[in-house]
Amino acid sequence: MAIGPTSGSPDLHLAVALADCGWHPAAWREPGARPHDLLTGGYWADLVSEAERGLADLVTVDDTLGLQSSSPFRPDSRTDQVRGRLDAVLIANRVGPVTRNIGIVPSQIVTHTEPFHASKAIATLDYVSTGRAGVQLRTSARPEDAALFGRREIPAFDRDAPGADDTGPLADLFDEAADYAEVLRRLWDSWEDDAEIRDVATGRFVDIGKLHYIDFDGASFSVRGPSITPRPPQGQPPIAVLAHRTVAYRLAGRAADLVFVTPRDDADAAGILGEVRDEQDRAGRGAEPVHVLGDVVVFLDSDASAARERKARLDGLLGRELISDAHVFVGTPGELADLILSWRAAGLSGVRLRPGALPYDLERITRDLVPELQRRGAYRTAYTSDTLRGNLGLARPANRYATAR
Amino acid sequence: MPRKQIHLAAHFPGVNNTTVWSDPAAGSHIEFSSFAHFARTAERAKFDFLFLAEGLRLREQNGRIYDLDVVGRPDTFAILAAVAAVTDRLGLAGTINSTFNEPYEVARQFASLDHLSAGRAAWNVVTSWDEFTGENFRRGGFLPQEKRYSRAKEFLSATGTLWDSWDGDEIVADKDSGEFLRDGDPGRFAIRSDQFDVTGRFAVPRSPQGRPVILQAGDSEEGREFAASSSDAIFSRHAELEAGRAFYADVKGRLARYGREHSDLKILPAATFVLGDTDAEAAEKADVVRYQQVSGQTAIKFAEQLWNRDLSDRDPDGPLPAEDPIVGENTVSKGRASVRMYRDPIATANEWRAVAEAKGLSLREVIVEVTARHTFVGSASTVAAAIDESVQTDASDGFVLVPHITPGGLDEFADTVVPLLQERGSFRADYEGTTLREHLGLKPSPTTTDPTEVSP
Numbered sequence: 001m002a003i004g005p006t007s008g009s010p011d012l013h014l015a016v017a018l019a020d021c022g023w024h025p026a027a028w029r030e031p032g033a034r035p036h037d038l039l040t041g042g043y044w045a046d047l048v049s050e051a052e053r054g055l056a057d058l059v060t061v062d063d064t065l066g067l068q069s070s071s072p073f074r075p076d077s078r079t080d081q082v083r084g085r086l087d088a089v090l091i092a093n094r095v096g097p098v099t100r101n102i103g104i105v106p107s108q109i110v111t112h113t114e115p116f117h118a119s120k121a122i123a124t125l126d127y128v129s130t131g132r133a134g135v136q137l138r139t140s141a142r143p144e145d146a147a148l149f150g151r152r153e154i155p156a157f158d159r160d161a162p163g164a165d166d167t168g169p170l171a172d173l174f175d176e177a178a179d180y181a182e183v184l185r186r187l188w189d190s191w192e193d194d195a196e197i198r199d200v201a202t203g204r205f206v207d208i209g210k211l212h213y214i215d216f217d218g219a220s221f222s223v224r225g226p227s228i229t230p231r232p233p234q235g236q237p238p239i240a241v242l243a244h245r246t247v248a249y250r251l252a253g254r255a256a257d258l259v260f261v262t263p264r265d266d267a268d269a270a271g272i273l274g275e276v277r278d279e280q281d282r283a284g285r286g287a288e289p290v291h292v293l294g295d296v297v298v299f300l301d302s303d304a305s306a307a308r309e310r311k312a313r314l315d316g317l318l319g320r321e322l323i324s325d326a327h328v329f330v331g332t333p334g335e336l337a338d339l340i341l342s343w344r345a346a347g348l349s350g351v352r353l354r355p356g357a358l359p360y361d362l363e364r365i366t367r368d369l370v371p372e373l374q375r376r377g378a379y380r381t382a383y384t385s386d387t388l389r390g391n392l393g394l395a396r397p398a399n400r401y402a403t404a405r
Numbered sequence: 406m407p408r409k410q411i412h413l414a415a416h417f418p419g420v421n422n423t424t425v426w427s428d429p430a431a432g433s434h435i436e437f438s439s440f441a442h443f444a445r446t447a448e449r450a451k452f453d454f455l456f457l458a459e460g461l462r463l464r465e466q467n468g469r470i471y472d473l474d475v476v477g478r479p480d481t482f483a484i485l486a487a488v489a490a491v492t493d494r495l496g497l498a499g500t501i502n503s504t505f506n507e508p509y510e511v512a513r514q515f516a517s518l519d520h521l522s523a524g525r526a527a528w529n530v531v532t533s534w535d536e537f538t539g540e541n542f543r544r545g546g547f548l549p550q551e552k553r554y555s556r557a558k559e560f561l562s563a564t565g566t567l568w569d570s571w572d573g574d575e576i577v578a579d580k581d582s583g584e585f586l587r588d589g590d591p592g593r594f595a596i597r598s599d600q601f602d603v604t605g606r607f608a609v610p611r612s613p614q615g616r617p618v619i620l621q622a623g624d625s626e627e628g629r630e631f632a633a634s635s636s637d638a639i640f641s642r643h644a645e646l647e648a649g650r651a652f653y654a655d656v657k658g659r660l661a662r663y664g665r666e667h668s669d670l671k672i673l674p675a676a677t678f679v680l681g682d683t684d685a686e687a688a689e690k691a692d693v694v695r696y697q698q699v700s701g702q703t704a705i706k707f708a709e710q711l712w713n714r715d716l717s718d719r720d721p722d723g724p725l726p727a728e729d730p731i732v733g734e735n736t737v738s739k740g741r742a743s744v745r746m747y748r749d750p751i752a753t754a755n756e757w758r759a760v761a762e763a764k765g766l767s768l769r770e771v772i773v774e775v776t777a778r779h780t781f782v783g784s785a786s787t788v789a790a791a792i793d794e795s796v797q798t799d800a801s802d803g804f805v806l807v808p809h810i811t812p813g814g815l816d817e818f819a820d821t822v823v824p825l826l827q828e829r830g831s832f833r834a835d836y837e838g839t840t841l842r843e844h845l846g847l848k849p850s851p852t853t854t855d856p857t858e859v860s861p
Contacts, residue, residue, distance in 0.1 A: 028578065028585065035578035035585070039610060041489060041521040065509070067592055067606040075606060077589030084576065084592075084610040087517040093486035094521045097437065113510060116461070116541045117480070124483035128437045148509040150603040191477070200427045203702050206477070208470045211463070224540035226470075228460045230435055230477045317583060 010378050012340070013350030013392060014370070015105075015260075015293055016051045016362060018044070019062035020082040023297050023324065025070065026317035027357035028082050034359075039086060041094045048095045050359060051102055054366025055383060057391045058103030060136055060240070060260075060352065063088035065109050065145045075144055089121050096129035103388030105134035105240055105258075110180040111173060112140065112149045116223055118180075119187035126232030131387035133237040134258070137181060137251075139173045165246040172219075174247045179218040181239055181255035185400075186214035188236050190226035192402045212401040234389050235396045242295070244325060246275065252290070253279025257394060259292045260352050262326040269294055269346040289394055291349040295326035296339070299356040300364035304331045311356065326354060333368040341378055408831045411796045412638075412671055412803030412845060413823075414498070415447040416456045418811045420464070422707075423677065423778065424475050425697045425809045432812050434475050437487060439812035444488045446812075447495055450819035451833050453844045454496025454527055454618075455488060456805060457481050461505060462538045464740040466706060467715060473703050475811075482514050489522035496841030498527035498620055504553055505542045508563035508596070509603055515617045516568060516609035524613030524840030529620040529640070532557040537739045552600070554627065559598040561635060565616060568850075570594045573611035615850030618841050624652075633659035636670060637847050640805055644674035644779030649800030671802040671845055674795075677809060678781040678788055680817050691782045694809055695773050704769035707776060710738045711747050711754060721769040725761050730754050785821035792822070793831050 021028035021035055028035040037043035044061070051059045068083055069076045088106035095104060104125065108118050118135070126133035140146075146154045157169040164170050195210035214225035240258035243249050249272075252259040259276055263269035273292050280286050301307035311330045315321050322328060329336055340351050353369075355361035373379035385391045417440065418424040425431060433439045444455050459481045464471040481499035488497055497518065501511055511528075519526040532553050575591040577584045592607040621632045622640040632639040633656055643652040653672050660670055679694055681687030699707070701721030709716045713731040730750035747753050761771045781788040795801045808814025826832035838844060 026583075029580040029583060031580075033580070035580075036576075039520040039612075040523070045490070065513075065608065067608045079586040079589045080583050081585055083586055084571075085608055086520055087514050087609075090482060090486040090514060090517045090521055093483040094490050097441065097487050097490040112507070114505065114542055117506075120480040121483045124479040124487075127435060127479055128483065128487040130437070144605050148603055148605045149507050150601055151507070196477070198426055203427075203700050204472045205426055205475055206470070206472050208472050211470055211476075221543040222540075223542075224462075226463060228463060228477055229479050 010380055011349075011393065012344055012373065012378050013291060013293060014054075014056045014379070015058045015060060015350070015352035016054075016056045016365065017060045017062065017295070017352050017354040018047055018051075018358070019354070020068070020085065020358075022357040022361065023354040024299075024311075024314045024318070024322055024356045025081045026314045029317055030314070030357045030360060032360050033357065035082065038082065039084065041091075044091045045095050045098050047359060047362060048099050048102060048104065050362055050366055052099050054370045055380060056102060056366070057350075058105050058134060058388055061088040061091050061104070061106045063107035063109065063138075065112065065140060066142070066148055072142075089118075089125070092133070093121075093125050093128050096125060096132070099129070099132075101132070101383040101386050101391070103132045103134055103238075103391065104129055105136050105238070105388075107136045107138050109138050109140050109145070110177050111154075112145060112151070115180050115183040115221065116187065116227075119184045119227055120229040122184070122237050123188060123227065123229040123232040126234055126237050131233035131389070133232065133234065134240055134388055135184070135237060136240040136242065136260075137177055137255075138242070139177050141170065141173055165250070171247055174251045176218075176220045177241075178251055178254045179216070179220060181251075182218075183214065183216050183221075183223050184239065185236060186216060187223070187225055187227040188231055189399045189401055190214050191230045192399050193231055193235070196230060210402075231399065234387055235399065238388060238392065238394065243276070249275045249279045250282075252276055253281075253285065254283040257290060258392075259290060260295050261292055261348075262295050263343070263348075264327055266342050266346045269343045269348050273347045291392060292347075293350050293352045294343050294348050295352045295354060296336075297322070297324050297326050297328045297354045297356055298336060298361055298365065299328075299330045300333055300336060300361050300369065302332060302368060304335065307331055314357070322356075333364065333372045336369055337372045337376060337378070340373070341376070344378075408829065409797055410846070411792060411826060411832045412673060413450070413452045413832070414454045414456050414496075414673060414803070414805040415443065415452050415815055416458070416675070416805050416807035417443055418475075418807055418809060418814060419458050420460055420475050420478060422474050422698050422703050422776075423807060423809055424811060425694060426475050426811075427697060428810055430813060431810050434811045435477060435479055437484075440484055440488055441491045443812040443815060444492050444495055446815045446819050448492045450815070450823045451836060452495060453803070454498045454525075454841055456498045456529070457484060457500065459500040459502060459531075461502060462541050462740050464738070465537075466709065466738045467717075471706070473700070473706060482518065485518055485526070486521055489518070489525065494525070494836045494839065494844075496525045496527055496618065496844060497522055498529060498618070500529040500531055502531050503557045503560040504532065505538065508560050508601060509567065509605075509607075511560075512564040512567035512607065513609055515564070516612045519612035519614050519617055520609070524842070526612070526614065527618035527620055527637075527841055529622065530557060530561055530636075531622070535740075556600045558631070559600050561619070563596045563598070563601055563603070566594055566596055567607045568611070568616045570607040571609075571611040573615070576610055614840050614842050618845065618847065629656050630659060632656060632670065633665070634663045637842075638671040638673055638845065641672055641674045641801075644676045644795070644801070644804070646795060646798065646800045649674060649795060650798065653799050653801065668846060669848065673803050673805050674779065674801050675805045675807065676779040676781060677807050678818060678822075680783070680785060680788060680821065682784060684783045684787050687783045687787075691780060695777065698809065699769060699773045699776065701769055704772040707772045708768060711750055711757075713737050713750065719768065722767045725754070725758055725768050725771060785825055789822050789825035789829065793826060793829055796831065
């Protein structure tokens with residue numbers, strides 16, 4: 001279902017993607033960069049608070065299981081880029097109590113981790129943040145990630161082989177991710193909202209008629225349930241995925257509330273949106289609201305030539321031009337606002353901005369871009385809710401087990 | 406001579422009948438505000454650490470989810486990371502199971518927690534649970550009993566390898582020269598053991614404590630040896646003076662074999678407390694609390710766990726069952742740690758019968774008596790004196806205290822007992838260090854490099 005404007009309030013959605021010192025590999029060398037603080041709670045609290053001052057719907061916190069590498073498919077031994085990072089779910093929980101309105105969406109790698117643990121950790125993030133948790137599910141096809149666990153082989157495969165999106169190892173990994181999402185959702189619903197009764201007269205703390213076994217039995221794992229953690233404040237924290245190709249659009253169509261996509265231009269944005277909607281329909285979720293946000297790497301300055309010079313300086317330090325899966329924007333807040341509104345007109349719900357350098361480009365987003373969007377009447381001037389679902393205009397879902405009765 | 410210093414930890418009241426949820430003062434055990442209140446009280450009182458237990462499946466009895474106690478809890482790692490945001494010095498200890506986790510992941514989470522809390526993480530290593538718990542996990546419940554223990558040892562060794570895989574001086578992050586890492590290869594590891602075959606590079610640079618503080622509970626011969634070889638603190642059940650001194654001497658006596666000193670392992674018995682304005686008033690309150698903790702229904706459930714049969718038709722105010730417990734596979738109760746304590750159910754039943762006969766007690770009264778954990782009962786000065794005596798006479802190094810009310814149950818202790826311990830000179834007036842290792846008086850965690858080799 002396309003999500004139309006609600007009367008009187010702009011419905012553009014902004015997310016900020018946080019990773020290391022920013023999305024440019026040389027960003028740690030910028031004068032304002034804080035590479036020595038990357039492993040502290042204060043660093044992340046400062047960044048998320050800044051995004052919150054800019055009224056962003058949410059931040060995502062990027063993660064990988066293994067050490068960062070300049071190659072997506074093999075480790076490197078570089079000494080000139082940021083290496084070392086903390087668990088994103090723990091960062092999110094560390095930040096939850098010191099922010100008030102912004103959604104916090106850590107990455108969770110689903111290929112090697114237990115869905116039962118992930119379910120309770122994200123539910124707890126929702127308690128810790130009083131209703132602002134989400135989770136971005138990521139698969140890992142990296143053989144060296146599998147070696148960190150030593151429990152399963154990830155077979156080598158050709159991503160570009162015909163049909164790789166439909167059958168074979170890649171499709172299997174994404175099917176497993178869809179099962180994982182289903183387990184998360186069932187576990188979040190495994191307690192009805194009013195299961196805790198504290199009935200002194202009968203001595204019963206819970207009504208066990210309102211606790212449910214989920215009895216999930218899939219190709220890769222089975223989970224009995226119920227969760228040990230009661231249903232979180234949002235009922236269902238939003239599930240997000242980053243999608244670049246059909247197999248991932250299919251996962252999004254089956255399982256996600258939020259999809260991050262990487263269009264090159266307006267036409268590409270409209271085309272990708274059509275694919276996501278088709279997959280939603282195929283999954284029988286055509287009537288459910290699913291936000292599609294376009295990812296953009298941003299280098300922002302009030303003067304376009306300053307932004308270009310800054311980006312060129314960083315590319316120079318890197319020794320080549322920045323390569324990204326997402327569109328790389330270099331320019332002014334006004335130009336970026338134009339791009340965002342044009343993608344919005346093409347049907348996207350908004351954008352997820354990946355600051356090229358932190359905190360500099362984040363501050364340009366919150367202090368320059370957001371006011372520009374507000375001047376154009378395209379962005380809210382205050383948070384409308386203190387939950388992530390609320391700010392995304394998503395209703396609190398009914399519990400599947402309660403409604404099944 | 407300065408007095409021996411007491412170590413105190415606060416255990417957040419959890420899923421067991423000790424937690425009195427029916428009291429009007431009892432709050433949420435899930436909402437973060439409860440954890441924040443409890444942790445801030447512990448920090449105000451200069452406690453060494455907050456301790457959280459863990460549950461991985463809801464307990465069942467007679468095939469139904471057990472509903473008489475508090476049910477449900479949040480995720481341990483997530484809560485500890487959040488508590489790090491609302492405290493500055495308090496240690497953050499959590500139970501994490503080694504059966505339903507993988508070493509790479511646990512090492513990464515504890516190293517992350519230690520960074521995010523600036524050096525306050527601690528891990529209570531537990532070895533198992535059963536097939537019943539395994540039904541919630543990919544691994545399932547196939548690991549046999551003896552493998553679980555060897556897995557725990559290999560697991561702890563593997564996490565140690567991972568934590569030591571960065572020396573701690575690799576990150577240069579010199580913006581001018583462009584050198585982020587001193588060399589290109591930190592974090593590389595290869596672990597091959599009976600249970601694990603894991604290789605790669607560890608993602609988290611060395612954390613402030615190097616390794617989290619390692620805690621362990623356990624009373625068996627194997628458990629004592631494990632603690633003596635590799636734990637920083639042990640949770641014991643021996644809070645009584647005589648039993649405490651025997652346990653203390655035994656475990657501390659094992660340290661030298663592992664090249665460790667007397668102060669390298671802290672012995673912290675678990676205990677609860679009931680305070681009153683006078684000793685008499687406290688004793689009255691304690692009696693009320695005990696009968697809140699053991700209702701007639703709870704007493705029947707406890708008896709079922711030992712007798713391993715349905716006793717729902719019995720009168721809690723009547724006698725203990727005359728028949729013997731059913732020995733063998735436990736079918737009545739699932740997911741309860743207490744069940745494993747009854748190693749010889751028939752002998753235990755006979756002990757309970759002897760207690761009933763000697764004192765003329767009903768079933769409920771017997772359960773009240775035999776399931777009591779150690780409780781300090783009295784005025785603040787009585788309780789302070791008892792705690793101090795235990796520590797000064799080497800029955801313990803301090804206590805892990807669990808109040809019976811969430812989250813305000815620690816407040817009175819912090820306000821009344823702690824100042825008296827401070828007056829005695831047995832307890833710190835303020836934190837002297839910033840890390841949990843420093844609070845506990847432990848040596849820094851060993852590093853793989855000699856710090857003198859680090860260039861300026």
